[in-house]
Amino acid sequence: MGHDTQNETPAGTPAGKGTGKPxxxxxxxxxxxxxxxxxxxxxxxxxPDEFLALLGKLD
Known part of the structure; x- marks a missing residue:
């Protein structure tokens, strides 16, 4: 039950960077x-008026 990290993009790395794809x-x-x-x-x-009426009931 290991974690497969080969296909994940590392945090802070823009998508497409390091993948060989422009x-x-x-x-x-x-x-x-x-x-x-x-x-x-x-x-x-x-x-919508119905939503405004519901919000008014919260006061």
Whole structure:
């Protein structure tokens, strides 16, 4: 029941470093843009009235 650490990325080591695979910076950039877009849409989304009513009951 040992721990297999061969396939794990060491803490503090960026993914792709030391694996012999070049990083795909264009793909990384696209992923970052997509994540920021989803986050921004979530932040701007209105809070449903039902949820606000529940929060009001906590006071």
């Amino acid at each position: 990083r795909d910076t264009a793909r990384d950039r696209q992923m970052g843009t997509a994540l920021r877009s989803v986050y921004q849409q979530t932040v701007e989304e209105a809070v």
